[in-house]
Amino acid sequence: MRRLREVIEAGEFAVTVECEPPKGTDVTGVLSRTKALLGRVHGINVTDNQAAVMRMSSLAMCRLLFEQGHDPVFQITTRDRNRLALQSDLLGAHALGIRNVLCLRGDDPSVGDHKDAKPVFDLDAAQLLALIGSLNGGHDLGGHALSGSTDFFPAGAVSPEMQPPDSQLAGLEKKLKAGAQFFQTQAVYNPDRFRAFMEKARPLGARVLAGIVVLKSAKMAEYMNKNIPGISVPQHFIDELASSSKEQALGVGIDIAVRIIKQVREACHGVHIMAVGADQAIPEILDRAGLG
Numbered sequence: 001m002r003r004l005r006e007v008i009e010a011g012e013f014a015v016t017v018e019c020e021p022p023k024g025t026d027v028t029g030v031l032s033r034t035k036a037l038l039g040r041v042h043g044i045n046v047t048d049n050q051a052a053v054m055r056m057s058s059l060a061m062c063r064l065l066f067e068q069g070h071d072p073v074f075q076i077t078t079r080d081r082n083r084l085a086l087q088s089d090l091l092g093a094h095a096l097g098i099r100n101v102l103c104l105r106g107d108d109p110s111v112g113d114h115k116d117a118k119p120v121f122d123l124d125a126a127q128l129l130a131l132i133g134s135l136n137g138g139h140d141l142g143g144h145a146l147s148g149s150t151d152f153f154p155a156g157a158v159s160p161e162m163q164p165p166d167s168q169l170a171g172l173e174k175k176l177k178a179g180a181q182f183f184q185t186q187a188v189y190n191p192d193r194f195r196a197f198m199e200k201a202r203p204l205g206a207r208v209l210a211g212i213v214v215l216k217s218a219k220m221a222e223y224m225n226k227n228i229p230g231i232s233v234p235q236h237f238i239d240e241l242a243s244s245s246k247e248q249a250l251g252v253g254i255d256i257a258v259r260i261i262k263q264v265r266e267a268c269h270g271v272h273i274m275a276v277g278a279d280q281a282i283p284e285i286l287d288r289a290g291l292g
Helices: 004-009 028-035 058-068 083-095 125-136 166-178 191-204 218-227 235-242 249-267 279-289
Strands: 014-019 043-046 072-077 100-104 153-158 182-187 208-213 270-274
Touching: 004 014, 004 153, 014 028, 014 279, 028 058, 028 279, 043 058, 058 072, 058 083, 072 083, 083 125, 100 125, 125 153, 125 166, 153 166, 166 191, 182 270, 191 208, 191 249, 208 249, 218 235, 235 249, 249 270, 249 279, 270 279
Parallel strands: 014 043, 014 270, 043 072, 072 100, 100 153, 153 182, 182 208, 208 270
Antiparallel strands: none
16 A cells, blocks of 8 residues: 555545544554554544543554554644644654654643643644644754754645635635645535535645544434534434434444545545544445445
């Protein structure tokens, strides 16, 4: 399987997936599931304390995936690090062979499992992208020369279903100017709305991987609609899930994911599949969607 950067720069359809590091030191389960994806995906994102829930370092998990043969995407948030720590971690990632970086702001600690943690937010996501541009150019954020520059392939995030879309398009353009080479999106459940977004994003030069979050229940869909900005699961999907048994619900969620991938495939540059707590479903999704 070719590396993510090569595929995206060649204008080919890229497939990435997401994994969460363990909340602890036992990585056997994660690595068992990612081993099944060798040769089937172009990159694996590793979340960085997603939803402000403490887990193993994204960087450490990225290195383990690199050793397994994957091309990891290091997710790094500005929530937990000031500009010194961001630069140190990025230099360390480069030394460990990591080249893909998704630059994120990160969820506020108030939503996570350490609600008293103090957020940093020294930089925003666009400033982090610009910081990577400085490192790639051989200088730190203070303008000091590095002993060895980086060669990162940086990415940004965007929520194409956020209404109205103008702010998201403005943010996308800002991140493009800051150096984003591609984008991974928040979950897409309305293909028509996504295609309309892409009609405006594509002329800007944005290479976009549509986010596909696998639904596991009607309750999960309702929770996301209520609590996660930029996500809008249509009622007909919720009804499909609600009418299925508990044992059937994941299968329905897989069906929905496959249908969405097929509907958005011609409008974007790839897909980013997020099967939170259901990583075992990814090979089936790839098979049925004709990917990998």
